[in-house]
Amino acid sequence: MDPAREAAYAVIRAVHAEDAYTNLALPAALTRHGISGRDAAFATELAAGTIRRRGTYDAILAACLDRPLAKVDPPVLDALRLGAHQLLSMRVPAHAAVGTTVDLVRNHVHRGAAGFANAVLRKVGARDLDAWVARVAPDAASDPIGHAEVAHAHPRWVVEQLAASLAHHGREGELEQLLAADNDPAKVTLVARPGLVEMSELEEAGAVPTGRSPYAATLPGGDPGSLPAVRRGRAGVQDEGSQLVALAVADAPVTGADARWLDMCAGPGGKAALLGALARQRDAHLVANELQEHRAALVRKTVARLGDAVTVTVGDATTPAWEPASFDRVLLDAPCTGLGALRRRAEARWRRTPEDLATLQQLQARLLDVAIASVRPGGVVGYVTCSPVLAETVEVVDAALARHDDVRLEQSQQLWPHSDGTDAMYLALLRRS
Structure with a gap:
């Protein structure tokens, strides 16, 4: 078997059967199969592309099957998805895409399933991707959300949330571009x-x-x-979006002292390292707090070269160990659905659910209240999410402003993959008076 396809198939199975993360499973699989260079890039696109576009391929495969998709053995279904990705979205000759996928099924499942896989993939290869979408997706005029769901491989509820956010920001006509950008590797x-x-x-x-x-x-x-x-x-x-929001927090004017900075949810440490480097140049000190010890260890590793300019702490930011009003700048990079970084997290769109929004919104609200309490009058709070969803961005900030009459919104910004070339980072810059 081709090592690149073996590695890709192993990653796909790990993501779907073991809840693995693509970005973590891939390096291990590449090392295990001794793959590097161009072969590694090929395996990466095989795995990440198949996982990312799963919704589209499932709709196409369902049209080629004589049974419900749920009745197909999961290892066989993952192989069929991998074959469909090669046939419809990569420059792989049809005979190679079909033949190697059939070999995967024969070697990893059983011989009887190999003939089934061969028959299904030959049906898939009879049309190109556009022709298949035109056949299996709802009509774009009567059901634009349903059409986008199939054409761009996003769950319907995610499409609805992204469409609502675009509309709120005056960008109603850009849904197709945004969804397409989510499917382009960053x-x-x-x-x-x-x-x-x-x-x-x-x-x-x-x-x-x-x-x-x-x-x-x-x-x-x-x-x-x-x-x-x-x-x-x-x-x-x-990502440049992460840099821009961190810089906005670091560069916002403050009145009075500017010596104590806080990153409330610092793991894995990228923003903390950038803020810490800037703090070091300005004779300021950054406290980088993280809830989980293993993520705090990542922060320590990332900021190691900054010396005593950064202190890494471990604790629950909703019940902080630090004194109120003790920081001049606070960054709250709040836990969120991550729906702004779908380019990077191939499996994320299939794992999140609408129910996650309510749970996360409550946590975001609690953390933002702590962030506001932690900054002194005249200081600034940067509320950041890697999600453009209104329930995690505008609604959280508006509710906080209603609760705190000593806080005002100075700036808000929503970045987008399709227009800014960044993850869909959201920033609200708040000042405590």
């Missing part, structure tokens, strides 16, 4: 941590400055971990 973006590395060093390694964050550069290809600056923690991998 570029690798580096952050040159200020005071630790110059942008010129990253440029010499082939990175290209983005022009928005002064510390952001995209890496056209290769393993970012091979760069000395990244390997030694002077630079890191960080």
Whole structure:
């Protein structure tokens, strides 16, 4: 068997059968099968693309089956999804896509299922992706949400939430572009941590400055971990949207002292490292708090080069150990659905449910109340989510403003993958008077 397809299939099975995460399962599978370079890129697209576009492929496979999709043995169904991705979304010759998938089924399931897989995939290969979508998706005119659900492989409730957010921000006509952007793998973006590395060093390694964050550069290809600056923690991998919201919190004017900063939910540490580097240059000190010890360990590793400019603490931010009104700047990167980072998290759209919103909104509200209580009068709070969903962004902030008459909204910003080239980061900058 081809090692790249073996690795991809192993990742898909781990994600669907064991609730693994694609970005964690992939490196292990690549190492296990001895894959690197172009073969690693091929395996990555096989696995992540199949998982990301699962909803579209399931609708197409259902039209090619003589039984309900739920009646297909899960290992066989995952192989069929992998074959469909090669046939419909990759430049893989049909005979190779079908033949290698049939071999996977024969080797990992049983011979009897191989003939079944062969017959189904030959039906799938009879049409291209556009023709299949036109056949299996609801009519775009009468049911635009249903059409988008199938055409762009997003659960219906996610499409509805994203459409509502676009409408709120005056971007009603951009749903198709947003959903399409969610299905394009994100570029690798580096952050040159200020005071630790110059942008010129990253440029010499082939990175290209983005022009928005002064510390952001995209890496056209290769393993970012091979760069000395990244390997030694002077630079890191960080979406430009994450950089922009952290910079907005760091650069907002404050009255009086500007010496104590807080990152309330710091794991895994990307924003803490950027804030800590800036704090170090300004003779300020950052407290980076994280609820879970294993995530706090990631924060410690990420900020290790910043010395005593950053203190990492472990604790529940809803019942903080620090004194009220004791910080000049507070970043609350709140736990959220992560629906703004679907480009990076292939499985996330299939794991989140509408019920998650209510639970997360309650937590977000509690954390924002603590953030407001933690900042002194004249200081600022940055409320950030990697989600554009109104229930996690505008509604949380509006409710907090109604509860706190000594807080005002100074700035809000919603970034979008299709127009900004970043994750869909939301920022509300609040000032306590």
